[in-house]
Amino acid sequence: MPLVHLSLLRGKPPAYIRAILDGVHSALVETYGVPVADRFQFVHQHEPDEFVYDADYLGVHRTDNVVFVHITAGKWRDTQAKQALYKTIARNLGADPGLRQEDVQVVLSPNDRDDWSFGNGLASYIKDD
Amino acid sequence: MPLVHLSLLRGKPPAYIRAILDGVHSALVETYGVPVADRFQFVHQHEPDEFVYDADYLGVHRTDNVVFVHITAGKWRDTQAKQALYKTIARNLGADPGLRQEDVQVVLSPNDRDDWSFGNGLASYIKDD
Amino acid sequence: MPLVHLSLLRGKPPAYIRAILDGVHSALVETYGVPVADRFQFVHQHEPDEFVYDADYLGVHRTDNVVFVHITAGKWRDTQAKQALYKTIARNLGADPGLRQEDVQVVLSPNDRDDWSFGNGLASYIKDD
Numbered sequence: 001m002p003l004v005h006l007s008l009l010r011g012k013p014p015a016y017i018r019a020i021l022d023g024v025h026s027a028l029v030e031t032y033g034v035p036v037a038d039r040f041q042f043v044h045q046h047e048p049d050e051f052v053y054d055a056d057y058l059g060v061h062r063t064d065n066v067v068f069v070h071i072t073a074g075k076w077r078d079t080q081a082k083q084a085l086y087k088t089i090a091r092n093l094g095a096d097p098g099l100r101q102e103d104v105q106v107v108l109s110p111n112d113r114d115d116w117s118f119g120n121g122l123a124s125y126i127k128d129d
Numbered sequence: 130m131p132l133v134h135l136s137l138l139r140g141k142p143p144a145y146i147r148a149i150l151d152g153v154h155s156a157l158v159e160t161y162g163v164p165v166a167d168r169f170q171f172v173h174q175h176e177p178d179e180f181v182y183d184a185d186y187l188g189v190h191r192t193d194n195v196v197f198v199h200i201t202a203g204k205w206r207d208t209q210a211k212q213a214l215y216k217t218i219a220r221n222l223g224a225d226p227g228l229r230q231e232d233v234q235v236v237l238s239p240n241d242r243d244d245w246s247f248g249n250g251l252a253s254y255i256k257d258d
Numbered sequence: 259m260p261l262v263h264l265s266l267l268r269g270k271p272p273a274y275i276r277a278i279l280d281g282v283h284s285a286l287v288e289t290y291g292v293p294v295a296d297r298f299q300f301v302h303q304h305e306p307d308e309f310v311y312d313a314d315y316l317g318v319h320r321t322d323n324v325v326f327v328h329i330t331a332g333k334w335r336d337t338q339a340k341q342a343l344y345k346t347i348a349r350n351l352g353a354d355p356g357l358r359q360e361d362v363q364v365v366l367s368p369n370d371r372d373d374w375s376f377g378n379g380l381a382s383y384i385k386d387d
Binding site for chain 3: 132146171243247249
Binding site: 040043116126 | 136173175178179180181182183185186187189191197199208211212215216217218219220230231232233234235236237238239
């Protein structure tokens with residue numbers, strides 16, 4: 001059920017962006033138990049005027065390769081699962097497309113089981129729908 | 130108070146997109162009791178490289194016409210209201226612009242009454258503001 | 259930790275947009291106690307067909323200069339802090355770039371301390387990470 005929005009500066013090749021999306025999804029499968037087929041991802045490419053990030057917040061040194069992975073997902077995951085997700089996304093994106101770990105930012109937005117309709121007008125995760 | 134983000138592949142005519150927005154808003158009015166004037170909607174058109182969806186997740190067969198309706202709305206609606214919303218959005222978009230029910234995905238993100246300022250620097254839904 | 263999405267009609271000069279982003283961030287620093295370096299903002303410019311707003315909802319008269327500031331931020335702020343944030347954003351944007359107060363809309367989406375990873379694969383606000 002996660003919905004993933006990837007925000008980054010415009011100009012990366014499609015294969016580079018695809019590698020990021022693949023790595024994020026693999027991390028969700030591995031750490032959140034998301035089914036492989038539960039993959040829904042949107043990319044927002046921004047011009048420099050449209051994309052403001054601090055290059056040193058919390059002592060983490062970010063570059064123009066920085067990516068923001070904003071994931072809307074069910075709120076029942078605990079802190080340990082979230083920590084595993086962050087580590088695995090950073091590891092995967094470090095392996096391919098070779099992002100620096102400092103350039104991988106992740107934000108989660110929680111919602112509920114009955115907040116998802118994956119077609120046919122049904123609340124997909126509610127049994128008695 | 131809902132804020133609606135519509136995400137779809139680029140290339141549909143404006144009238145087609147407008148029909149989707151109209152159908153979503155009518156459904157919110159009908160099932161969520163949203164005032165007709167409470168309409169705020171943004172459209173995000175993506176290139177194929179920027180838009181990843183699974184064509185079969187949960188046995189629902191999606192096509193490139195698939196649309197994602199992401200609605201930020203007050204968290205006090207119950208499951209029954211959400212189910213009515215999903216059904217009505219799918220029905221409306223099936224009628225116009227003629228979307229297959231499988232191609233209509235809806236995601237809700239909850240927030241609170243004091244999370245909205247519709248101008249003038251005021252918390253619009255808080256009485257003592 | 260706030261993540262700010264600014265949505266507006268396409269066509270404003272970069273300096274105008276920058277003034278909005280500056281004013282929103284100053285308000286977060288002033289009213290939410292956000293560190294100056296905690297600044298992450300994305301701009302979404304829309305064509306008229308992609309941007310629907312009601313020009314009179316709640317008796318507030320909006321124009322095509324209307325902006326929507328959607329802030330994902332920790333849910334522990336109280337109503338008073340939110341009210342101060344709204345007032346200060348409207349005031350700042352009124353001063354520069356000179357927006358009418360009616361044209362400033364703010365929406366908050368809440369999340370938790372462990373929902374943020376600002377690099378290095380760590381949950382940035384969790385001590386024992």
